[in-house]
Amino acid sequence: MYESSSVGELASKLRQELDRYSPGEKLPSSRALIERFRVSPVTVSRALAQLAAEGLVTTRPGAGAYRAEPPAAARVTGDTSWQEVALSADGAADLVPRTVDASGVLATLAAPPPGVVEFNGGYLHPSLQPEQAMAAALARAGRRPGAWGRPPIEGLPELREWFARDIGGAVTAAEVLVTAGGQSALTTALRALAPPGAPVLVESPTYPGLLAIARSAGLRPVPVPVDAHGVRPALLADAFRATGARVLVSQPLFQNPTGAVLAPERRPEVLRIARAAGAFVIEDDVVRRLVHEDAGPLPSPLAADDPDGVVVHVGSLTKATSASFRVCALTARGPVLERLRAIQVVDTFFVPRPLQEAALELVGSPAWPRHLRSVAAELKNRRDTMTAALRLHLPELALPHVPSGGYHLWLRLPDGTDETALASAALRAGVAVTPGRPYFSAEPPAPHIRLSFAAVAGPAEITEGVRRLRAAWAETRGENRSTSQGPDANLPA
Numbered sequence: 001m002y003e004s005s006s007v008g009e010l011a012s013k014l015r016q017e018l019d020r021y022s023p024g025e026k027l028p029s030s031r032a033l034i035e036r037f038r039v040s041p042v043t044v045s046r047a048l049a050q051l052a053a054e055g056l057v058t059t060r061p062g063a064g065a066y067r068a069e070p071p072a073a074a075r076v077t078g079d080t081s082w083q084e085v086a087l088s089a090d091g092a093a094d095l096v097p098r099t100v101d102a103s104g105v106l107a108t109l110a111a112p113p114p115g116v117v118e119f120n121g122g123y124l125h126p127s128l129q130p131e132q133a134m135a136a137a138l139a140r141a142g143r144r145p146g147a148w149g150r151p152p153i154e155g156l157p158e159l160r161e162w163f164a165r166d167i168g169g170a171v172t173a174a175e176v177l178v179t180a181g182g183q184s185a186l187t188t189a190l191r192a193l194a195p196p197g198a199p200v201l202v203e204s205p206t207y208p209g210l211l212a213i214a215r216s217a218g219l220r221p222v223p224v225p226v227d228a229h230g231v232r233p234a235l236l237a238d239a240f241r242a243t244g245a246r247v248l249v250s251q252p253l254f255q256n257p258t259g260a261v262l263a264p265e266r267r268p269e270v271l272r273i274a275r276a277a278g279a280f281v282i283e284d285d286v287v288r289r290l291v292h293e294d295a296g297p298l299p300s301p302l303a304a305d306d307p308d309g310v311v312v313h314v315g316s317l318t319k320a321t322s323a324s325f326r327v328c329a330l331t332a333r334g335p336v337l338e339r340l341r342a343i344q345v346v347d348t349f350f351v352p353r354p355l356q357e358a359a360l361e362l363v364g365s366p367a368w369p370r371h372l373r374s375v376a377a378e379l380k381n382r383r384d385t386m387t388a389a390l391r392l393h394l395p396e397l398a399l400p401h402v403p404s405g406g407y408h409l410w411l412r413l414p415d416g417t418d419e420t421a422l423a424s425a426a427l428r429a430g431v432a433v434t435p436g437r438p439y440f441s442a443e444p445p446a447p448h449i450r451l452s453f454a455a456v457a458g459p460a461e462i463t464e465g466v467r468r469l470r471a472a473w474a475e476t477r478g479e480n481r482s483t484s485q486g487p488d489a490n491l492p493a
């Protein structure tokens, strides 16, 4: 055996035995170790030196080796309280203090406890994901020549081409940047278009992840109300006038959370109002592929009909695949494209090439249109199941709009309902729901909850979830507790 390996072996044996000695206690002499382990004196002294270098042993020349004292408690625990001062002083000089708060996003990302029905999920249940097609695409992508090489910064040309075709109109591949998911595209777009402290117009209610991005960038979200036909043009014009904002973030299709689709007559109006204000419209179009089977033809993205470069379009593959399939496109026309590209490169360089290759393989495979058709059928079925169960068991909760796309329902609660108390009672009853408050950037006009039907295993779980919500509702209203029933342990998590 080589000397170096016997040193390592002896050190490892001694390391395992160290617990037998108290801190500060003397270890067996070198002579005893030589005899016991049948190694040379050099091996013993090198093994002890190695343990001394690891801080496990101290050696005193002429006296022997001792088990080292553990590091002082103060050094282990440390005192990080200075950070409280440092982190709160952070925004002292900012016009609009930055607030970094992920709770609105985590509500839809976090997995609920086992046995709890997940009415708060933001992505498809694994049984609805194209798992086999994604696995096959990833395997084929891995075998493509140069799969692990650096991609072009803006994304693979064929993938940019595909995203451009998908938007339609006069959009070209040169106007597309591939980014890592809608969240990062929205972050890039807001950082590119609004300096810290600036107002940014957002729909009210809107996706809490967008509000989180704005606040963490030191922007001031200004709400513009949405009705059943999308953002309200007269109020939009007022908001631009009152704030001087240069950006609106809008979801014209299957708005999160209301499910509204921007009415045909409002589409040109929104663009005209933004253009007159010298402002950009960030079009968040990430749920386009979660259309329900009975939806009829979809309106094209605003970006398809925008020669002047008002619209910065965000389209993503995650919602129709999996939260981990983080491939998205940010599309814009004119000088703003260079700004977006620079921010994206500074922040993240580029999207990993294997994932881009896999995206190309996936959307080009015959499994892709099949998958979209089956998701459309399944989402319609689930939406109808949830709507029927709510109408039957919880007629007190108003459902102002039954959407034809997206993955959730938005329910208005009676005035005075404590939506947080309802969400807590629901969790106790075994169903996780999302309270409405985080969807509003200012005071909400009424209490709401959002119920997702995509993240659960199937219609049976939807019915069971609504039954549990009924129990929670009864509890918060102080109704007969005997109707209340706890989680069903047999239900899938």
Ligand SMILES: Cc1ncc(COP(=O)(O)O)c(C=O)c1O
Binding pocket: 108, 122, 180, 181, 182, 183, 184, 207, 209, 251, 256, 284, 286, 316, 317, 318, 319, 323, 328
């Ligand atoms: C409206 C909206 N935009 C963007 C996102 C972020 O999606 P992605 O997974 O593509 O980052 C979400 C996620 O829930 C969303 O609801």
